[in-house]
Amino acid sequence: MTNDQGILVEGLVRTFKGDITAVAGIDLEVTPGEIYGFLGPNGAGKSTTVHMLTTLLPPTAGRARVAGYDVATHGADVRRNVGAALQEAALDAFLTGREHMDLQAGLNGLSKSERARRGTALLDRVGLTDAADRKVGGYSGGMKRRLDLAMALVHGPSILFLDEPTTGLDPQSRSALWDEVQRLATDEGVTVFLTTQYLEEADVLADRVGIIDRGHIVAEGTPAVLKREIGGDTVEAVPADPHDTDRAAAVLARFGEPAAHSPKGVAVRTRHGAEQLADIVRALDDEGVAVGSLQVHSPSLDDVFLAKTGRSLEGAGEAEADPGEPIPA
């Protein structure tokens, strides 16, 4: 295996007791300084993958090298080089932000003076200077996530794992976190492995995206290339009368393959959406389907997911096997 400073995964598998295969043999490579988006619905295997790559769970089979070290045999070396902000913010409600930083820095071997300096600098970087001496129990969700990120960076890791970092955040907090992640990669060359179930997040942030479903990687590439592979445009119609949805779907089906759509609409992927628009409108009119709105847009990552799996990403997936219950099969 090469790629000494990034992430290299070959045939990684993780099974749990009760014949549950959370990760069914994945291969991926993340080059240093890249932001890699790992996109998939709930239960796809994202968090389990992160737990393996951060050494919290031993793989059942396969190999992975993170920062040049094997995750199964050189766990301590891997941990020295990575930082992680996992799915739960995992903070102590009775400690202040500053105390959290001090604890994390101390456990990572920083000297007392270095702890104070680094803690202050990072808290400032994530905008928590004013709240630093307040107990975390009083922090908002966004503040907790920012503290989580600061703690993950305290020892200056070269690789950062973020497991659904913006779930539950308001748009403003989400945007602020995206900016920080972008800055880390661009200015500091930190490699970022980011798991998300939000299309927009992967689209905006990731240099490359891996789409995982039911433990398998179903697609991988830059967002632009993945969407281009699907090809064509998506035409989406929202019937004025919700009872006409099935009839509208039947009409649109004559023009292409079903595509991802909003809850009230129907959509189809066509070769030349803009050119076929007039025909589509005429066909709907002939069937007596009144249209509330009609749009043409280029494929989304959801369309990519639909094309690869036959399901829409939004609303797909069941509860993920809990990676916090390490009962090996």
Next chain:
Amino acid sequence: MIGDFTAVAGAVLRRNLTHAFKNPALLLPSLIFPLIFLIAFAGGLSNIGNVPGFDFPSGYTAFQFVFVFLQSAAFGGVFTGFAIAADFESGFARRLLLSAPRREGIIAGYVVAAMARWASTATIVTIAALLAGMQVDGDGVELVGLVALGLLLNTAAVLWGTGISMRFQTLQAGPAMQIPVFLILFLAPVYVPLELLKGWIHSLASINPATALVEAGRGFISGEPTVVGLAYLAGVALVALMLVWALTGLRRAERGA
């Protein structure tokens, strides 16, 4: 109107009992603690019955059984109070308040549920005491009298818990339900009769309404009824007071529903 009341009470009763009996973890504490106390007090402290001046005719096991019996009634009421608080936390109680045509029926339902839950605990504790050789000298009427005292305490305790739950609507108010009941019970003659207590505890126990209930209960089981009138008066007064507490709590909860 009466139909609405009983319908609401019946619905609450059925739901509470189903929930309790399907979740043993909810029932077990109210079963285990009285048994622990019975074993520890009647078993471990049995020689207290040999202390000069202790002349309870039915023996120390029966003496302690009455305290544990009444304690289980009181705590059974408190545990039902916890269940009410849990219903508020889950949102079920709010739904009840919104949909019940006669909301007083809700309280009645919880009261009857507490009695039903206590019935199982009381049965087990009684069987345990009988197996331990408890001597029962009271006749049927007197034993019914003992059970009636238990029902009064049980009702007072669940109404107390209802009032707290209606006001605070969270399980975190649990200690507020439990601690006063604990204090009242343990400031009664637990280990020896009132006349063998000395000092501050004798003074407190003398004015504690629970003392009359405990002493009357011990009188019933030994076939030598004592302070019966005072005990029932105290019991009924407690129930009346706690009913007002619960009803005013219900009004507060209605305003917020």
Next chain:
Amino acid sequence: MTSTLGQVGLIARRSARRTLRQPALIVPSIVFPLFLLAVNASGLSAATKIPGFPADSYLDFGITVCFMQGALFSSITAGTEIATDIGTGFLNRLQLTPLRRVAILVGQMTGATIVALLGAVTYLTVGVLAGVDVKSGIGGALVLVLYAVFTAVAFAGIGATLGARTGSAEAVQGVFPLMFTVFFLSSMNVPRNLIGVHWFRTVATWNPVSYLVEGMRSLVITGWDATALLRGLGVGVVILVLSFWAASRALATRMART
């Protein structure tokens, strides 16, 4: 890399902070035992008239119960802390650092130890003010506090085992009635030789809690009784070693990191 001692210090500081910032953890562990002592000392004062009762005052006899109850509270505190860290994912965060397992186990005990120490000092102070006569003098009183804290730490190991195995604070608290039962089925409330019911006396004789209690109690009502002290300490050491070993195994299962 921070030394093991340094790591213990960091975790201990955290444990101490979070414990001291939760009065709801500390106050009941101090108030309830004292309340029960007051009730029992008065309510059971007649017990001193039983022939062969080893003390003139039930207060002297019964104060040991406070220390044992303090040990129970410490156990629950330790277990709940570890279970909460597992449930919130904080243990995962700690695992991502070079933190050694022994540092987590020892450091996390700090909170429980603080609860035990505050309790022991308070019980003894209140007891002495109320008239407890510690027959072994000031030195004995000091040993009593240390003994109580040592017992509490031993039981904290049991709590930690439960917390690490279940990962659930509710489960830890659910075991409370069982531990309460074990404590009651001992010579905690009455001397073993004065327990009238035969099976109860047998259980109390086999119950290790009896020896812990008797060792502590001897410092108050007897003076320096080497046999009672050594027996109690011996039992305590066995409980400590076994419980910490079990807690360590349970943590090892939880900390599946490579």
